[in-house]
Amino acid sequence: TQLLEQSPQFLSIQEGENLTVYCNSSSVFSSLQWYRQEPGEGPVLLVTVVTGGEVKKLKRLTFQFGDARKDSSLHITAAQPGDTGLYLCAGAPAGGTSYGKLTFGQGTILTVHP
């Protein structure tokens, strides 16, 4: 069974601060996806990282996939209240036998105070 440990579980910060969310596993993933989920809504895909060591940037968000494809991080620079939400990482299994079976972390609830 593949597990993804996401940390921290809760993050409460002031507007303008930086933060990093971590996603770690002992398993190798073919890709790692990051989602943001608002209350009462489904997760919305932010980014997919595929190559070990890959770094992707979306405005103030920086995503990194570990060299061994077992871990990932999400860094937000100068957080804004609009960044508030549940952030989820999800790993797609390596090998071709578990289509669609994304393994999700337990999520990080981020609250950015004005």
Added chain:
Amino acid sequence: ETGVTQSPTHLIKTRGQQVTLRCSSQSGHNTVSWYQQALGQGPQFIFQYYREEENGRGNFPPRFSGLQFPNYSSELNVNALELDDSALYLCASSRDSSNYGYTFGSGTRLTVV
């Protein structure tokens, strides 16, 4: 293009009853995956349907079953409901059975009393 739509949005059922949840996939998507998200947790994979066949299943008992129709819409059926089945049920569609580019619906909030 239309996104993923799920119905109903909320549902209350009694323990032991059966429930059917519905999902219309995004235009152009032929694969549907279902996830269960308990309060305060990440989603858990239930199963995936591709070309009307089950194409992968998570650790859920057989009383969780599904269907996919020729128009790629899908149903999730749960028999003999238990209190622990209370959760947000999410449907996600994608263009093929790969692991990229999922679009999630807003979910169905099921409460079992």
